[in-house]
Amino acid sequence: MAYQEAFLREAIRLSIEKMEAGEGGPFGAVVVKNGAVVGRGWNRVTSANDPTAHAEVMAIREACAALATFSLRGCEIYASCEPCPMCLAAIHWARLDACHYAATRHDAAEAGFDDALLYEQLGRAPEPRQRPDGEPLRDEALEAFRRWGADPGRTPY
Amino acid sequence: MAYQEAFLREAIRLSIEKMEAGEGGPFGAVVVKNGAVVGRGWNRVTSANDPTAHAEVMAIREACAALATFSLRGCEIYASCEPCPMCLAAIHWARLDACHYAATRHDAAEAGFDDALLYEQLGRAPEPRQRPDGEPLRDEALEAFRRWGADPGRTPY
Numbered sequence: 001m002a003y004q005e006a007f008l009r010e011a012i013r014l015s016i017e018k019m020e021a022g023e024g025g026p027f028g029a030v031v032v033k034n035g036a037v038v039g040r041g042w043n044r045v046t047s048a049n050d051p052t053a054h055a056e057v058m059a060i061r062e063a064c065a066a067l068a069t070f071s072l073r074g075c076e077i078y079a080s081c082e083p084c085p086m087c088l089a090a091i092h093w094a095r096l097d098a099c100h101y102a103a104t105r106h107d108a109a110e111a112g113f114d115d116a117l118l119y120e121q122l123g124r125a126p127e128p129r130q131r132p133d134g135e136p137l138r139d140e141a142l143e144a145f146r147r148w149g150a151d152p153g154r155t156p157y
Numbered sequence: 158m159a160y161q162e163a164f165l166r167e168a169i170r171l172s173i174e175k176m177e178a179g180e181g182g183p184f185g186a187v188v189v190k191n192g193a194v195v196g197r198g199w200n201r202v203t204s205a206n207d208p209t210a211h212a213e214v215m216a217i218r219e220a221c222a223a224l225a226t227f228s229l230r231g232c233e234i235y236a237s238c239e240p241c242p243m244c245l246a247a248i249h250w251a252r253l254d255a256c257h258y259a260a261t262r263h264d265a266a267e268a269g270f271d272d273a274l275l276y277e278q279l280g281r282a283p284e285p286r287q288r289p290d291g292e293p294l295r296d297e298a299l300e301a302f303r304r305w306g307a308d309p310g311r312t313p314y
Contacts, residue, residue, distance in 0.1 A: 003293075005293060005294065008293060008294050009294065009297070012294060012297050012298045012300075012301065015298065015301040016300060016301045016304060019301060019304065019305055019308075020304065020308075024312075024314070025305065025314065026301035026302055026304065026305040027301070028301075045227050045250075045314045046227055046312040046314050048227075049221045049222060049225055049226055049227045050218055050221055050222075050227060051217060051221065051227050051228070051229075051247065051250040051251040051252070051314070052209065052214050052217060052218060052247050052250065052251075054250075057209050060208060060209060061207055061209060064206045064207055064208065065206065065207075068206055069206055070202050070203055070205075070206045070207065070208050071208070072208075080298045080301060081298060081301075084246060084250075085242055085243075085245075085246040085279055086242075086243050086246030086247050086249075086250060088242075088279065089241060089242040089243030089246065089275055089279065090208065090209045090243050092243075092275055092278075093202075093208040093209065093211075093241075093243060094208040094209075095208070100293070101298075102293060102294040102295050102297065102298030103295050103298035103299055103301075103302065104295065107295070107298075107299060107302060108302075110302070111302035111305055111306060112305075112306075112313065118246055118249055119279065121249075122242055122245065122246065122276065122279045136160075136162060136165060136257070136259060137162065137165050137166065137169060137259040138259050138260050138261065138264070140166070140169050140259065141169045141172065141237045141238060141258075141259030141260035141264075142260055142264060143169075143173060144169065144172040144173045144176060144183035144184070144185075144237060144238075144260075145183055145260065145264060145265075145267070145268035147173060147176065147177065147183065148176060148182065148183040148268055148269075149268060149269075151176075151177075153179075155181075155203040156269065157181070157182065157202045157203050157208065
């Protein structure tokens with residue numbers, strides 16, 4: 001699929017229109033498959049009381065619901081701004097083929113969104129991040145993985 | 158709030174019980190406030206057709222809905238496994254005070270979940286990641302941020 005400016009414009013349109021409607025922060029996104037929009041999203045953090053309701057996450061959820069799948073292989077996402085780490089990882093888990101965006105993480109930081117800080121923190125080794133000493137109950141938790149691995153009927157994702 | 162093993166055990170219980178019920182991958186999480194569980198989550202990626210339906214995200218959504226807020230300051234999350242980058246960033250956006258977990262990202266990798274790869278990729282500078290050349294429509298997208306900054310009635314999050 002070739003990048004199409006019209007889809008990026010649609011993401012930008014949503015970022016402005018929905019923000020001005022009081023839905024949340026100034027971000028929009030669309031998921032595209034075979035030249036058609038299959039999911040639209042915009043930031044609804046404050047209106048939906050859901051800190052995970054970022055534009056890209058919402059667009060992914062809508063596209064997956066519309067296509068009745070948990071994999072968006074063969075689709076691309078267009079976002080008004082560079083995805084934050086949560087959304088970038090969601091794009092990875094959704095198996096989207098590509099991500100196109102307009103504004104950058106630095107633009108977002110200037111507008112008061114701390115994506116850049118978050119990227120910096122995620123890039124660190126795990127040790128400095130907050131966690132209890134040692135690995136409490138790790139072996140108990142591994143039982144879930146053992147059972148997962150032993151289940152021939154599991155659905156990988 | 159002091160770390161309490163019982164909450165980590167509840168997260169582990171969910172990771173096994175819900176996986177065996179066919180809900181999705183072997184992961185569970187609970188959000189705790191003032192010594193009580195206010196949100197439970199488990200992986201529902203494959204059953205809900207939602208690649209963002211990881212245990213921590215689901216627990217955060219449930220806690221926010223229960224408390225009617227988009228901020229979980231004053232709460233902690235307990236997860237059966239170290240959060241993937243999407244969930245770790247969601248924990249950041251939810252403003253949770255702390256995250257406790259049992260199994261590690263390396264355990265998850267051994268079980269077939271590519272969190273570790275994703276952490277490595279997110280730690281890179283933005284350039285090597287997939288994006289179109291240049292910054293198409295960046296200035297158009299910045300209009301959303303300009304309007305956001307100029308709106309005295311906005312709700313920061």
